[in-house]
Structure formats: structure tokens, C-alpha cells
Amino acid sequence: MHKNYRFPIPQTIICICLLVINITVSAQFYYNEPCTGATGQFILHGNAVYTAGSGSPSIDPVGDGWIRLTTNQESQKGWVVFDHTFPSTMGVTIEFDFKVWTPNECAFGIADGFSVFLFDAASGLDIQPGQSGGALGYGPNCQGCSNPGLSNGYLGVGIDEYGNFSSTWNGSCCNWTPTPSTGGINPGSNQIAIRGPAATGYQWIAGSGQNLGTLNAPILYTTLTPNRPADNVYYRRVRIDILPNTTGGMEVYAYVRLQPTASWEPIIGPVQVTYPAPELFGMGFAGVTGGGCARHEVRNLIARTPGDLYVYMPEMPCVSVDPMENTTIPIHIVNGFGPADSLKVCDTLPAGFNLIEPPVATTNNPNCVTTLYDFTQTVLPDGRLLCCYWLDMSINGEVVMTYTGHFEGGIGGSFTVGSTITPPPSSFADIDPDDNSFTTTIPLIQYDTLTICHGSTYQLGSQTLTASGSYVEVYQDVNGCDSIIHLALTVHEDVNFDLGADVVLCSGDPGYLSTDYRRPLTSYYWNTGATTPEIMVISEGIYTLTVSTWIEDSTILCHKTDTVRVTSTPYPVADFIADVTEGCTPLSVQMHNLTDFDNHVHPYTDIEVSYSWEVYDEDGRLQFV
Numbered sequence: 001m002h003k004n005y006r007f008p009i010p011q012t013i014i015c016i017c018l019l020v021i022n023i024t025v026s027a028q029f030y031y032n033e034p035c036t037g038a039t040g041q042f043i044l045h046g047n048a049v050y051t052a053g054s055g056s057p058s059i060d061p062v063g064d065g066w067i068r069l070t071t072n073q074e075s076q077k078g079w080v081v082f083d084h085t086f087p088s089t090m091g092v093t094i095e096f097d098f099k100v101w102t103p104n105e106c107a108f109g110i111a112d113g114f115s116v117f118l119f120d121a122a123s124g125l126d127i128q129p130g131q132s133g134g135a136l137g138y139g140p141n142c143q144g145c146s147n148p149g150l151s152n153g154y155l156g157v158g159i160d161e162y163g164n165f166s167s168t169w170n171g172s173c174c175n176w177t178p179t180p181s182t183g184g185i186n187p188g189s190n191q192i193a194i195r196g197p198a199a200t201g202y203q204w205i206a207g208s209g210q211n212l213g214t215l216n217a218p219i220l221y222t223t224l225t226p227n228r229p230a231d232n233v234y235y236r237r238v239r240i241d242i243l244p245n246t247t248g249g250m251e252v253y254a255y256v257r258l259q260p261t262a263s264w265e266p267i268i269g270p271v272q273v274t275y276p277a278p279e280l281f282g283m284g285f286a287g288v289t290g291g292g293c294a295r296h297e298v299r300n301l302i303a304r305t306p307g308d309l310y311v312y313m314p315e316m317p318c319v320s321v322d323p324m325e326n327t328t329i330p331i332h333i334v335n336g337f338g339p340a341d342s343l344k345v346c347d348t349l350p351a352g353f354n355l356i357e358p359p360v361a362t363t364n365n366p367n368c369v370t371t372l373y374d375f376t377q378t379v380l381p382d383g384r385l386l387c388c389y390w391l392d393m394s395i396n397g398e399v400v401m402t403y404t405g406h407f408e409g410g411i412g413g414s415f416t417v418g419s420t421i422t423p424p425p426s427s428f429a430d431i432d433p434d435d436n437s438f439t440t441t442i443p444l445i446q447y448d449t450l451t452i453c454h455g456s457t458y459q460l461g462s463q464t465l466t467a468s469g470s471y472v473e474v475y476q477d478v479n480g481c482d483s484i485i486h487l488a489l490t491v492h493e494d495v496n497f498d499l500g501a502d503v504v505l506c507s508g509d510p511g512y513l514s515t516d517y518r519r520p521l522t523s524y525y526w527n528t529g530a531t532t533p534e535i536m537v538i539s540e541g542i543y544t545l546t547v548s549t550w551i552e553d554s555t556i557l558c559h560k561t562d563t564v565r566v567t568s569t570p571y572p573v574a575d576f577i578a579d580v581t582e583g584c585t586p587l588s589v590q591m592h593n594l595t596d597f598d599n600h601v602h603p604y605t606d607i608e609v610s611y612s613w614e615v616y617d618e619d620g621r622l623q624f625v
Contacts, residue, residue: 029086030435032314035299036065038474041083043125047071048078048287051297062474062484063320066297069114069287072102076293079129079137079286085121086303088277091243091250092118095302098236100161100220101229102294110220111162111292112136114285118242120152121282127151129286130202134164137286139195139202153198154281155273157240157254161220162292163189166207190218192238192254192267197275208254208267215265217258220294228297235259241269241306248276309335310435311345311419320443320484321415323407326356331401331419335393343391344422347401348439350415351383355405359387362400372399407444413483414443443483450487451551453558454494465489495547495560502565503537510536513543513564521550540568570597572609 033041038053044067052058052065060066069078086092094116102110115136119127130138130149138156140149150156158165193207211218221234237257245251253269283303287296302314311333321327331347349355361372375389391399407415420437452458458465461473468491475483497517505511514534515524524533527544537543546561575594580587593611615624 029084030304030310030312031082031084031086031302033082033301035067035301036063038062038065040067042067042080042284043083044078044080045129046078047076048080066099066299067285069285069296069298070289070294072104072106072293072295074106074289074291074293075132076289077129077132077137077286078296079284081125081127081282081284082301082303083125084303085125085280085282086305088250088279088281089244090305091241092281092283093239093241093302093304093306094283095237095239095300096298097300098159098238099228099234099297100159100236100294101225101234103224103226104293105224106289106291106293108162108291110222110294112288112290113158113160113162113165114287114296114298115156115158115165116238116240116283116285116298117150117156118154118281118283119150120154120278121280122278123152125282127282127284129284130156132288133290134160134162135288136160136165137288139165149198149202150286151198152278152282153202154275154278155197155242155250155252156195156202157238157252158193158195159219159238159296160191160193160207161189161294163191165195166191166193166204190220192219192256194252194254194268194271196273200275205252205273206268206271212256212265212267215256215258215267217256228295231260237300239264243306244277245272245274247272247274249273250277309343309421309423311421312435312438313417313419313440320445322445324445324447326404326406327353329353329403329405329417331403331417333391333393333399333401333419333421335397341392342424343393344388345391345401346386346388346420346422347403348380348416348418349385349387349403349405350407350417351385352408353385353403353405353415354408355385355403357404360402360404362402363398413446414441416441446483446485448485448487449490451490451492453492453551456491458489460485460487467491492549492551492558495549495558497545497547497560497562499543499545499562499564502567504567504569505538505540507568507570508538510538511566512536513545513566515545515547515562517547519549523548523550537566540566542566572597 031041035042035050036052038050038058040050044050048067048069050065051060051068052062054068058065059068067080069080070076096116098114100110100113112133113136115138117138128148128151130136130153131140135149136156136158138150138153138158160166190210191208191212194205196203196205219236221229235258237260239255239257241253241255243251250273251270252273253266255264255266257264285298304312311331313329313331329349333343333345335343359375371392373390375387377385377387380386387403393399416439418437418439423433423436450458460471461475463471463473465471468489471487471489473485473487475485495517497515499513499515503511503513512534518533524531525546525548526535528535535543542563542565544561544563546559548557548559550557573596575596577592577594579590579592581589591613595611613625614622617623
């Protein structure tokens, strides 16, 4: 039974305030790539791997992986290209988590860094990265002009541990000098920095300053550790807003979040890229090491158009949900270009999902407010839960509605979540109504139990199972998401019995055939039609017993059959005569054997006959043997 929670009216909640900017109408887009599975939407090159699918066993379990651009070794370069492109006319907002850590330092410490970049995708996604070292896979190499930077590069944002990404390439060649704006040797170490297009020589544009400027927080995890630091110890998420400006180029902002629930902290922007943007952007990441080394890892990428009115759910696609645990479903409502009063939002939760607490509306920035009111929920005829409410949203606000509950039994291998925004009256300009609703299917982790007979096999994906145990198989569903099955397999004991050696009976005498296999939920079937574990036999023939034992709910039978041969031997009829029967001592008597068989068939060539003579006197005393 769904609990019918209701919000008080009105409810004031905090919303996210972003920069307001006029943007030309164009097609909206939204991409989400968790990077947590064995595969994904990135094309991998060089040293880059999905950690959930790399090695045997994998570095990380499926559902908790990363893209690792470099390992903790010197002179590495790994780069990845996103297999989608998007138009530049409305700009792009890019978000991703990253971690920089290492179990050991190389000769030059923890270095060098990685970059996220945009490039002109008009000629496709087959690009060559920039150089290693301070170029961070985006710019040219400092050792000579023959080593170019990223082909068709337009914008590179460097996560720079060592500092050379914030140095200047002088003239037409690649000599490095510190940028005047930062000064000193390695002036930009431990900062985020921006470089421009290949057409401008990848010029340095801006940097956050050491330790992310006023945040005074290193971009890397400085403690050597054998294991990746957890989010509650070290968490870094970057958001980059790239918006069209009046020159045909782009205006860039960079933000950092230091905790999963913290506010976005602005660290760069606005900065201007005045060179005209290409019509079509491609995107990728590149990580490098040189004399220093580190593990450079990224995941949870979002690439979307900034602004407009839309609804989405970035956290959950392709994340397999465990039905044995409480599940949180977050739905994001974003308003981009103007105040929006009287927005009606209806979220559809799956059948079998029971709320265990009232839904919660939250955001991360205390600089502006939004009102939520008239929350209602209705159980639909098919069992789904429809939750509707109204919002008054400020400019560039974002609200996250969070539903927490658990699944009841009977739900299949996935569940569907949807949401729809009904815009306010016509005075509100909704640029792209196609993104006012969404429906997404999310895989559930399946927990199955199965019992098979001894000697049988069960095929679980690529695994052929013959023994009891717990097994995990990861499939790719139709959406390319990881679908996980946990199987507890029990192999039923062998139905182990033996009717023994063949049996010989004397003609007309009964014999008994039986098995000592006696178990509950067991049946016996003889080819005579008998259904008991023991039978009496008189006739010759071949006797077969099938023993069947039920498993658990009596829907599966395990069988074994054994056979025994029964033969019959006729009784002998003892008979003899003597040539004399009386006389004086000494008396010699000749005995003649006249023994026959009860069926008068003689001799039995397959029967061995033995004789034993005994002679008694008239008083019954044994005289001769």
C-alpha cells in the first residue's frame, strides 16, 4: 500500500542560481555517461581503460567503476572521445567527477594532469590528442614544433598538478615560459586552467591559481594510498559552462564542488574565447604522466544544453538498483531563462515502489528561493504512483525532488520512472518543449535461487555451472546498461543407489529386490508397476527401478535408474538304485544315480551339479560319507 504523504502549503525550498544569458534557439541535448560499467559511450585510446572491465578480475566491481586515463607509472598517455557530438549554438554545460591519487610517487612526484576538451567535429571523431607532459594531451609538446597539439582543438580545460599547462608557448615554436599573470616556476601547479583553440596557438586564457585559488584546496589527493580515497575523504566535481558570446566565440565559467552535497564554488569566469566556435562540437578527456605519475580517473559525466525549462534524472540511468536496499529516485527540474510561476510537475514512480518517507525537495545554493505547493499523489490503475505538485521557480533555478522507498517482490528486471512539466501560461517562453518530459528504464539487480539435479548443468550468461555456490553475471541490456544477476545455486544430492548383483532363484521360490535409498519426497517406480522401495519376484526377467526425489516445491524431479537380472534354477529330484540291497558281510553294493529335475530337462549345461552320498545302517547311524 502506497503511503499518501502530502506537503504543507506553501513550502519554500532553495534553488540553484546560474548566470543569465541570451541564447539562440536550437536543439536541446542531454547526455549522461556514468563510466561505472564495463563499457560506455567513450571511445578509448592509449592507456585509458574502464576499470570495471579491465583485467581479470576487474579493478572495480561493475556499477562502481571509473575511466582511468593513466596508471601510477611514468610516461603514459590515455585519451577518450565521447561518441556523440552536439551543436555549439546554445553552448554546453559539462560536469564530471574526478580523482587524482597514487599509491606511489615517481621521480617528479604526482604529475602531470588531465584535460577535458572540445574540438571541431565536422570531420568526425577520429582525432589525434595533444602531447604529454605539461600539454596534458591538449597542447603541443614543449620540446619542438614538430609535435602538434590536439587536432581541431577549440578549448582545453586542464586539471594541472605540476603547473606547465599554465605556462606560455612562445611565438610559432613551443618554448615554455611562465605566464606573466601567474609568475614563478610551475606557477599553475595544482590548479584548473583554460587554453584556447589550435588556431590561436592554444593560447593560455585563465587559471584558478594554486590550490583552486581562494578555495585553498588541492585538486589531487596528496596522501599516498593503496586504495582510491572515498568521497567522504576526497571528492572533486567540476562544472564548466561554455556559453555563446557576442563575438561568435564562447564565454567560459568553471565551478568546483568539494563535497557531494556542497554548493558549486566559482573559480574561473567569465573568460572570453573570441575565436569563432565550430558548428559541431566533439568532446573528450586526455590524461598524461611524465617524470611524475598518478592515477587520473573520471566518471559521472553530464553534457547538456544550459538553461531552458526541462526535467531530467542524471544520477540513475545505467546504475543497477538493488531491490534489497532502500532506493532513492532523484528528479531534477530546471528553469533557465525567466521566472516561471505555476509550473505543474508530475512524477511517475514504478509499481511496487513504496515510499518510506515523504518526498524531499532540495537544491544546493542559498542565494534564491522557490515555492512548492499542493503536493498530491495517486495510485494509478496499473499500480504506478503519480506524484504532482506546483512550482514557482526563479530564473535559472534547479529543484531536485527526491523519493526514497523500497521495492516489493514481484517486480521484474527493471523499473521505469518518468516526469512531465506543464509550462505556465503563454507569457513564458519555453524554447524546447520536447525536453519537458522524460521516461527512463533502470535495471534492477536480480536475486535468483535455483536448484538443479546432480550431474546437470545450468548456463548463466557465459558461465556453465555444475556446483552449488553464489554466482554473479553482468549482461548489457538494450540500452547498453549493466544488468546484474546474483544467483544462489544449489546442486541436489545424487540419487545414489544400487540394486546389487544379478539374482538367481530356485524355481517357484520367491525372492526380494529392494533399495536402501530412503528419503523424504522420494518416489519409486518398478517396471512391474510397483511403487514401493521393495518388491517380491518369482519369475525370471529384467527388473528396473527408477528412484525420483522432489526438490523443494515439488516442481523438479531428480531421477536415477538401475537394473537387475533375475534367473531361475529348477529343483533337482534326487533318485538312485542299488544292485543289491542285502547280503552277508562283507557286502559290496553298487549305487546308480538316477537324479532328475522337476521339469525333466536334463542335463542343464549351464548348471553345475554336485553330489554328496551318505550311507546309514538300519538303526539310522551314519556309516559312510
